[in-house]
Amino acid sequence: METKAKKITIKGKVHDVGYRLFLLSEAESGFVEKFDARNVLINGEQHLIVLVEGAEEKINRFVEFAESKYPPDASVESVEVNDYGEEIRSIDSFRQSLMVFQLSKMAQLGVGMLGKQDETIKVIKEESEKTREVARDEGEKTREVVEKVREEVEKTREVVSVESEKTRAVLKEKI
Numbered sequence: 001m002e003t004k005a006k007k008i009t010i011k012g013k014v015h016d017v018g019y020r021l022f023l024l025s026e027a028e029s030g031f032v033e034k035f036d037a038r039n040v041l042i043n044g045e046q047h048l049i050v051l052v053e054g055a056e057e058k059i060n061r062f063v064e065f066a067e068s069k070y071p072p073d074a075s076v077e078s079v080e081v082n083d084y085g086e087e088i089r090s091i092d093s094f095r096q097s098l099m100v101f102q103l104s105k106m107a108q109l110g111v112g113m114l115g116k117q118d119e120t121i122k123v124i125k126e127e128s129e130k131t132r133e134v135a136r137d138e139g140e141k142t143r144e145v146v147e148k149v150r151e152e153v154e155k156t157r158e159v160v161s162v163e164s165e166k167t168r169a170v171l172k173e174k175i
Contacts, residue, residue: 005034005053007084008066013075014048015039020098022071023050027091030062031055034088051088 010019020037027035034053039046052062067079 002056003054004056004059005084005088006059006063007082008050008063009080010048010050010076011045012077013046015046017071017073019048019071019074023066024095024098026065027052027062030058032058032062032091035091035094036088051084053088
């Protein structure tokens with residue numbers, strides 16, 4: 001059985017879209033023996049360099065897949081396929097290093113999220129204190145208004161009481 005090695009260069013929006021995992025999954029399901037994939041920038045443009053080696057029919061199927069199928073968030077401008085003559089690591093070795101890389105990214109994101117969470121908690125505490133201060137101030141103002149209203153009600157009662165007595169006196173006189 002003849003083996004074949006290919007270098008596939010994919011150009012476009014190919015970073016941070018799960019492209020390597022997408023292709024690794026296809027390589028594993030197609031029993032490709034050797035696989036490597038790296039995100040690189042060439043002249044400021046995103047490229048994904050994929051190296052595969054294995055039985056010719058398996059490599060041909062994989063190349064056909066890579067030329068026609070893309071992850072949902074990728075935007076592929078071109079796919080270039082060339083023969084490759086250098087050593088390529090095993091698919092198991094690539095999978096392990098990709099897992100370590102992805103775990104490292106997740107850990108960094110987690111640490112960043114914890115920092116953002118701490119910032120958010122600090123802002124919430126500050127805003128809560130401001131709200132409590134406003135509520136205290138507004139509560140005091142409300143108590144002052146209520147006290148003034150009470151005083152006015154009391155004055156009104158006194159006036160009504162005096163006027164009621166005058167009205168009774170007038171009515172008694174008239175009756």
